Amino acid sequence: MAKNFSIKHQPGFSAIAATCFIVLYLPIIVLVIYAFNAASSTSEWGGFSLKWFQSAWQNTQVVDATLRSFQIGSIAAVLSTIFATMAALATTRTASYPGLTFKYAAINQPLMVPEIVTGVALLIFFSRIKIFTGYSGIGYLVAAHTAFCIPFAYLPIRARLENMDLTLERAAADLYATPWKTFRRITLPLLWPGILAGLMLAFVISLDDVVITEFVKSGGQDTLPTYMLGQIRRGITPEINAISTAFLLLSVAIVTLFFFVSRKRD
Amino acid sequence: MPDKPDRNAIEVVNVSKIFGSGEGQVAALDTVSVSIRENEFFTLLGPSGCGKTTLLRLIAGFDFPTAGEILLYGQDIAPLPPFKRPVNTVFQSYALFPHMTVADNIGFGLEMLGKPKAEIKARVAEMLKLVKMEALAGRRTSQISGGQQQRVALARALAPQPKVLLLDEPLSALDYKLRKEMQIELKRLQHETGITFIFVTHDQEEALTMSDRIAVMSSGKILQVGSPWDIYDKPAERFVADFIGETNFLTAAISEMANGKARATLKSGATIEATVAQGFQPKPNATVVVRPEHAKLTKAKGELSGRVDNIVYFGTDTHIHVHLDSGELFTVRQQNTRSAGCGFEKGDAVGILIGSDAAQVLKD
Numbered sequence: 001m002a003k004n005f006s007i008k009h010q011p012g013f014s015a016i017a018a019t020c021f022i023v024l025y026l027p028i029i030v031l032v033i034y035a036f037n038a039a040s041s042t043s044e045w046g047g048f049s050l051k052w053f054q055s056a057w058q059n060t061q062v063v064d065a066t067l068r069s070f071q072i073g074s075i076a077a078v079l080s081t082i083f084a085t086m087a088a089l090a091t092t093r094t095a096s097y098p099g100l101t102f103k104y105a106a107i108n109q110p111l112m113v114p115e116i117v118t119g120v121a122l123l124i125f126f127s128r129i130k131i132f133t134g135y136s137g138i139g140y141l142v143a144a145h146t147a148f149c150i151p152f153a154y155l156p157i158r159a160r161l162e163n164m165d166l167t168l169e170r171a172a173a174d175l176y177a178t179p180w181k182t183f184r185r186i187t188l189p190l191l192w193p194g195i196l197a198g199l200m201l202a203f204v205i206s207l208d209d210v211v212i213t214e215f216v217k218s219g220g221q222d223t224l225p226t227y228m229l230g231q232i233r234r235g236i237t238p239e240i241n242a243i244s245t246a247f248l249l250l251s252v253a254i255v256t257l258f259f260f261v262s263r264k265r266d
Numbered sequence: 267m268p269d270k271p272d273r274n275a276i277e278v279v280n281v282s283k284i285f286g287s288g289e290g291q292v293a294a295l296d297t298v299s300v301s302i303r304e305n306e307f308f309t310l311l312g313p314s315g316c317g318k319t320t321l322l323r324l325i326a327g328f329d330f331p332t333a334g335e336i337l338l339y340g341q342d343i344a345p346l347p348p349f350k351r352p353v354n355t356v357f358q359s360y361a362l363f364p365h366m367t368v369a370d371n372i373g374f375g376l377e378m379l380g381k382p383k384a385e386i387k388a389r390v391a392e393m394l395k396l397v398k399m400e401a402l403a404g405r406r407t408s409q410i411s412g413g414q415q416q417r418v419a420l421a422r423a424l425a426p427q428p429k430v431l432l433l434d435e436p437l438s439a440l441d442y443k444l445r446k447e448m449q450i451e452l453k454r455l456q457h458e459t460g461i462t463f464i465f466v467t468h469d470q471e472e473a474l475t476m477s478d479r480i481a482v483m484s485s486g487k488i489l490q491v492g493s494p495w496d497i498y499d500k501p502a503e504r505f506v507a508d509f510i511g512e513t514n515f516l517t518a519a520i521s522e523m524a525n526g527k528a529r530a531t532l533k534s535g536a537t538i539e540a541t542v543a544q545g546f547q548p549k550p551n552a553t554v555v556v557r558p559e560h561a562k563l564t565k566a567k568g569e570l571s572g573r574v575d576n577i578v579y580f581g582t583d584t585h586i587h588v589h590l591d592s593g594e595l596f597t598v599r600q601q602n603t604r605s606a607g608c609g610f611e612k613g614d615a616v617g618i619l620i621g622s623d624a625a626q627v628l629k630d
Contacts, residue, residue: 170328171361173348175375176426185374189365 160194568617
């Protein structure tokens with residue numbers, strides 16, 4: 001008998017893999033390295049320094065945009081996770097019926113509609129509301145972020161619910177638990193890892209958004225990504241590299257946490 | 267059953283359950299009526315798809331009947347949701363809550379009933395003792411074996427002292443030895459708690475050994491209700507006789523019917539005494555059943571005659587398959603002794619003796 005087929009033993013595998021990794025990670029590595037550049041160029045090395053991190057930290061615009069990003073991200077993540085949990089319960093705790101697939105599609109719609117289209121649509125829609133109400137606060141960004149975060153929160157929650165044994169809820173009802181108590185004592189604790197995963201995913205997606213935010217934001221409502229975009233237009237300093245590096249670390253941390261939480265079963 | 271009171275715990279009255287609609291509709295239960303007595307170990311027995319689990323689910327409240335009433339001590343519970351019925355279930359998959367300890371699982375029902383903490387604690391301790399699980403009270407349910415999970419499931423369902431305990435094939439996931447142990451354990455628990463048990467199984471042996479009474483079900487109907495002895499020795503119809511144990515079917519002409527007894531003239535011309543199933547309507551070709559262990563093989567003449575077709579050795583007994591002269595097949599079960607052989611060879615011409623109280627006439 002031949003050994004089990006393994007792609008690892010195919011000719012050229014290592015070379016292709018190495019090329020892919022370089023293409024994927026080399027630009028990022030370069031970006032990270034130049035964040036520690038003492039010179040004010042992003043292409044000429046002038047020795048090691050942490051001064052760009054320091055300068056970003058002292059830049060009130062950066063701090064401001066970062067705080068705004070976190071604020072929008074956390075509110076949008078919590079809201080979208082609540083909506084996603086309700087949607088996931090409604091679409092899994094039911095017998096299949098015609099139209100259920102359509103509902104899945106409707107919930108996942110933001111994944112399919114090009115962001116630029118959503119951005120333009122929201123710009124027009126919100127501008128009407130702005131004129132009508134006179135309100136021009138951060139609420140528009142929160143609403144927009146909540147909407148496009150829902151499918152990302154929905155997917156891990158639904159996956160968790162679908163793997164849950166329905167007999168457990170039936171057993172709780174049999175033991176005198178009302179539907180609400182069954183939800184609080186059985187469904188919710190077992191669903192919790194899925195909800196946490198959804199929450200973190202939604203938060204990361206919100207933090208990262210540029211296109212929709214760029215269209216929806218009013219003056220002085222820059223988030224970190226839109227601030228960075230604005231700075232790059234004016235010429236790049238290693239400060240941008242420093243901000244990107246910090247941002248990268250944060251995202252990696254959250255995604256790693258997400259991985260461990262969603263892997264946890266029972 | 268003189269030691270059983272006559273009060274009915276559960277009365278199922280003309281209950282039907284229809285799934286689907288129009289052309290595709292299926293009657294999982296078709297106008298079923300049955301009374302289950304207080305303090306009884308009652309078994310619903312039948313092949314998969316016969317409606318036994320559906321009936322259990324209707325009593326538990328996980329589903330609602332299309333028609334009919336389900337009375338619990340005279341009160342119609344059919345429209346109540348499960349959490350308002352003083353009835354608890356032991357699930358086939360146990361359905362223990364994985365995020366709770368053994369003790370928390372057992373106390374869950376009492377907690378939901380709003381019992382005081384001290385009372386719950388005492389009752390949980392009592393239940394743990396009853397199922398011999400005291401040592402594992404603090405364990406997660408994923409950290410205990412299948413047999414232990416089974417005990418926890420039982421304790422959890424018994425803790426709120428339900429009026430009726432429903433058991434949905436609870437032993438099917440256990441291996442043979444553990445199953446035998448749990449059968450005895452269940453009988454003990456039922457005896458000690460005095461709670462009415464309704465047990466669902468497709469295992470006829472399990473039903474015969476454990477039950478006070480058995481209802482045999484097929485295609486959404488209850489065919490016969492009776493003690494294990496009634497069901498085994500006096501089956502009313504072909505399905506019951508065939509589903510439970512092994513049996514021989516013979517065609518006969520029935521005469522001199524009186525007091526539930528009659529004379530059956532077999533194809534061989536011999537006439538034997540037989541008991542008659544209730545509801546039997548006289549007809550020319552009736553079916554008579556004789557259990558293999560109630561017939562004897564002889565080298566002399568018997569009520570039936572034929573040739574030995576096959577001999578199968580089973581350790582405790584030997585099955586001898588005989589091809590009758592009438593063309594029918596007949597199996598005789600003969601207890602083994604240590605002396606070699608059953609005394610017959612393949613191809614032997616033999617006679618079959620049927621005892622005076624061995625035959626039952628079926629109504630179909």
